[in-house]
Every structure is written in C-alpha cells, then in structure tokens.
Amino acid sequence: MVKQTIQIYARVKPLARRQQAGIYSVSEDEKSVSSLEIIVPRDLADGFVNNKRESYKFKFQKIFDQEVKQDAVFESIAKPVAECALAGYNGTIFAYGQTGSGKTFTITGGAERYSDRGIIPRTLSYIFQQLEKDSSKVYTTHVSYLEIYNECGYDLLDPRHEASRLEDLPKVTIMEDPDQNIHLKNLSLQQATNEEEALNLLFLGDTNRMIAETPMNQASTRSHCIFTIHISSKEPGSATIRRSKLHLVDLAGSERVAKTGVGGQLLTEAKYINLSLHYLEQVIIALAEKHRSHIPYRNSMMTSVLRDSLGGNCMTTMIATLSLDKRNIDESISTCRFAQRVALIKNEAVLNEEIDPRLMIIQLKKVIQELKDELAMVTGEQRTEELTQEELLQLDEIVKTFLEDPDPESMLDVGADMRKIKHCFNYVKVYSDTNTSEKKEELKKLRDLLHQRDNEISILYVTGFIWV
Numbered sequence: 392m393v394k395q396t397i398q399i400y401a402r403v404k405p406l407a408r409r410q411q412a413g414i415y416s417v418s419e420d421e422k423s424v425s426s427l428e429i430i431v432p433r434d435l436a437d438g439f440v441n442n443k444r445e446s447y448k449f450k451f452q453k454i455f456d457q458e459v460k461q462d463a464v465f466e467s468i469a470k471p472v473a474e475c476a477l478a479g480y481n482g483t484i485f486a487y488g489q490t491g492s493g494k495t496f497t498i499t500g501g502a503e504r505y506s507d508r509g510i511i512p513r514t515l516s517y518i519f520q521q522l523e524k525d526s527s528k529v530y531t532t533h534v535s536y537l538e539i540y541n542e543c544g545y546d547l548l549d550p551r552h553e554a555s556r557l558e559d560l561p562k563v564t565i566m567e568d569p570d571q572n573i574h575l576k577n578l579s580l581q582q583a584t585n586e587e588e589a590l591n592l593l594f595l596g597d598t599n600r601m602i603a604e605t606p607m608n609q610a611s612t613r614s615h616c617i618f619t620i621h622i623s624s625k626e627p628g629s630a631t632i633r634r635s636k637l638h639l640v641d642l643a644g645s646e647r648v649a650k651t652g653v654g655g656q657l658l659t660e661a662k663y664i665n666l667s668l669h670y671l672e673q674v675i676i677a678l679a680e681k682h683r684s685h686i687p688y689r690n691s692m693m694t695s696v697l698r699d700s701l702g703g704n705c706m707t708t709m710i711a712t713l714s715l716d717k718r719n720i721d722e723s724i725s726t727c728r729f730a731q732r733v734a735l736i737k738n739e740a741v742l743n744e745e746i747d748p749r750l751m752i753i754q755l756k757k758v759i760q761e762l763k764d765e766l767a768m769v770t771g772e773q774r775t776e777e778l779t780q781e782e783l784l785q786l787d788e789i790v791k792t793f794l795e796d797p798d799p800e801s802m803l804d805v806g807a808d809m810r811k812i813k814h815c816f817n818y819v820k821v822y823s824d825t826n827t828s829e830k831k832e833e834l835k836k837l838r839d840l841l842h843q844r845d846n847e848i849s850i851l852y853v854t855g856f857i858w859v
C-alpha cells in the first residue's frame with residue numbers, strides 16, 4: 392500500500408500580448424518545495440482600492456512558470472503517475488483553474504504544433520512504448536472518455552454516433568453496487584492495441600466534444616471531461632491479473648468570484664457558477680477535516696466518478712492552472728487556496744490484483760488431476776482408460792528432451808499417473824535399443840574398413856611397393 396497526500400503542482404499560463412502582468416514570484420527552498428508569492432498592491436488593484444493583504448504565499452510540489460513547455464510538464468507530473476498505473480496502481484491527474492487558464496492545453500494540448508501535445512497523448516505514447524519493451528507480461532489496454540455536463544454523463548467514444556448535439560451521445564448513468572463501488576452504465580470501453588488506435592479514439596472523443604457544443608454548453612468551460620486509460624496485465628500462466636485505471640481530467644472553469652466593484656472590494660462575494668465544482672470543494676473540505684465520517688461524494692456525478700481519486704485507492708495529482716495577469720489575480724488566488732486544501736487529502740493506493748476465475752479453474756483442475764493420480768498410485772487403484780494419441784506424443788517429446796539434455800541435473804516429471812510412467816519406460820527402452828543397434832552397425836562398418844585397409848597394405852608388401 393502506498394500512502395500519499397494528493398500532489399499539487401501549479402502552471403502559469405504565458406501572458407497574451409495585451410495582458411498586463413500581475414506581480415508574482417516563484418522560489419524554491421532547500422527541500423525543493425516551490426513557493427508562489429502573489430502581490431496585490433494595497434493602493435490599486437484592478438482599479439479598486441485593496442484593503443486586504445498584500446502578499447499571498449502558496450506552496451506547491453513544483454511550479455511551472457510561463458516559459459515551461461509541455462514535455463517538461465509531462466516528465467515531472469504525468470510520467471511517474473503513468474509508471475504507477477503500469478505497475479497496477481490507480482492514478483488521477485486533474486487540472487483545475489479558471490476558464491482560459493490552460494487546463495485543456497495542459498491535459499489535451501494545443502492543436503497548432505506537434506510539440507504542444509498535452510498530457511493525454513504523451514501519456515498514451517509513453518504507456519505503449521513501455522508495453523512494447525516488457526515481454527514478461529501480457530497487457531490489455533482500453534480507453535473511455537466521459538463528458539459530464541449539467542450532472543449528465545455522455546459517452547464521447549460512442550462509435551455509432553455522429554453527434555451533432557451533446558444529447559445525441561449515449562447518456563451515461565451511475566450505478567453503485569452493495570460494496571459502494573461505482574459503475575458507469577453506458578460508458579463504452581474501447582480496446583486500443585497500440586498508440587495509433589488510442590490516439591484515434593482520443594481524436595474521436597475530442598471531435599464529438601467539439602461538435603456537440605451548443606449555446607447551452609459553451610466550449611469546455613462548463614463541462615468536465617474524464618479520459619481514462621484502463622490497463623490490465625498478467626504473467627503468462629498465472630491466474631493473477633493486475634488492473635489499474637488512469638484518469639486524466641479536464642475540469643470545468645472554476646471562476647466563481649463576482650467582482651462587485653461596489654466599495655472597491657476585490658475578493659468578495661463568492662458565487663458559484665458551477666454547482667459540481669462547489670460539491671467538489673465540499674468533498675475536499677470534508678476530506679481535509681479530521682474525524683469527518685461522512686464525505687458527500689454522492690452529491691454530484693463528478694465527485695461520484697472521482698470518488699477513488701479523492702481520499703481513496705489512487706495516486707492523485709492536481710495541476711492548478713493560473714492566469715497571472717492583473718485582471719485574473721483574484722481568481723488565481725482562489726485556485727491556489729483550493730490547491731492548498733487539496734494537498735491535505737491523504738490517499739491510500741493499493742496494488743489492484745485479482746484472480747481470474749477462468750484461469751483459476753483450469754489451474755485447480757490440473758491440481759485435482761495430479762492429486763487423483765498420486766492417490767491412485769498409493770492405493771494401487773490404477774486408471775485404465777487409454778492415453779490419447781496427443782498425450783502419447785506429448786510424453787514422447789518430454790522424454791526425448793530429457794534424454795538429449797546434457798545437463799546431468801535435468802529431471803523428468805510426468806506426474807503420478809502409472810500409465811504415463813509405463814509409457815516413458817517403454818520409450819526409454821526403444822530409444823536405447825535404437826541407439827545400441829545404431830552403434831553396433833557403426834562398429835561393424837569401421838571393422839570392415841580396417842580389414843580392407845590391412846588387405847591393401849599386405850598386397851603392397853607382396854608386390855614390393857613397400858620396403859621394410
């Protein structure tokens with residue numbers, strides 16, 4: 392079991408040309424903990440008098456400032472989580488931040504340049520590279536892509552639909568089993584056997600996501616998207632299967648503070664525009680409080696789906712996306728505050744291993760047969776039915792390999808079935824008889840040759856070709 396708090400990272404979006412930079416600084420202490428200090432000048436903030444604090448400091452595992460590129464973000468954040476998923480642990484990476492702060496850019500990527508691809512395509516690429524390298528296990532990979540809008544789930548990977556509206560996509564509903572495990576009804580799991588197939592599925596999902604945008608559901612701002620990579624692995628011959636899920640989550644825009652302007656207050660009335668993010672916050676608050684027994688996961692679909700990622704069996708990472716221009720400083724501060732609370736949540740990730748019942752039955756049948764054979768040998772009660780032709784050929788092969796193995800410590804094991812043991816003895820007899828007669832034949836040939844050479848030499852003496 393791996394006990395770990397949720398890891399929090401911050402990423403600062405580059406300023407657009409006409410944006411005015413806010414005042415902030417990034418520093419790192421001797422233990423490599425990064426700090427972000429945001430300054431809101433007392434005299435003037437966004438045109439209003441600021442009577443509040445001037446300096447806001449937040450700690451993160453690492454802060455990626457404006458110039459940091461996608462490959463560095465992947466290496467630091469996603470690669471370790473992908474490695475854990477390959478080893479059999481659940482993982483979640485979610486991006487949280489206000490609209491336009493770079494959540495989609497970080498999770499999915501930008502369309503302009505190949506180097507702009509984000510965490511999802513890079514993680515898929517990395518996972519398939521690793522699978523190709525590891526021949527010790529058999530891996531199976533599936534992906535799913537869920538969009539949650541207004542408390543309704545939609546399957547973005549439904550291959551039968553060419554969606555023109557979000558409502559055209561199959562609706563996904565939540566079901567809970569008696570052990571409180573969440574199951575998503577109607578969410579398709581599509582198999583991907585290589586990187587290309589997985590990327591095609593991502594593309595299908597992103598296309599559906601874009602096409603299904605309606606005036607009611609503007610851009611990704613109001614919906615949450617969860618791309619999940621499901622990995623299962625098994626060693627050949629073993630009945631134990633490891634299963635893990637890696638959720639890559641692009642949350643809805645988190646803006647919630649209404650800038651009233653009245654009285655010049657900057658950080659005032661909290662107004663939630665997205666109820667499910669409000670419920671997410673409720674869950675985070677409840678989890679961060681000690682001795683809190685009830686966690687309100689069930690209040691929203693998103694918190695139900697991410698239940699394991701928040702205070703459960705998962706290694707979870709949050710990326711706080713920040714837009715640190717002057718106008719968005721207040722939103723960035725509330726994103727950082729949210730992240731600090733998230734950092735208090737402890738998760739306990741366990742290795743997800745289970746026994747495949749089908750393989751287990753095959754193995755147990757074999758064990759039962761071996762035990763029956765041993766019992767029959769001990770009690771003298773022999774099995775009388777004939778061995779099949781296939782079984783006989785298999786036995787011949789096993790004995791031949793054993794006899795031809797130069798290793799003096801090699802063993803012949805055919806179990807306790809007397810029919811098999813007898814057949815092996817017969818094979819050994821025939822094998823050694825064949826070998827002996829072959830050797831006799833060879834000896835005779837050599838003797839004949841020797842005799843012939845002696846005769847030839849005697850003739851040479853007699854004819855005087857050889858002088859002594």
Ligand SMILES: Nc1ncnc2c1ncn2[C@@H]1O[C@H](COP(=O)(O)OP(=O)(O)OP(=O)(O)O)[C@@H](O)[C@H]1O
Pocket residue numbers: 403404405488489490491492493494495496497501610611612642643644645712
């Ligand atoms: N690190 C970055 N480098 C370059 N461009 C970026 C970066 N982050 C974001 N952008 C650009 O900023 C714009 C807004 O980013 P993005 O769409 O990712 O925001 P978002 O947080 O997902 O918004 P929403 O909540 O509406 O989905 C996009 O044009 C994106 O390409």
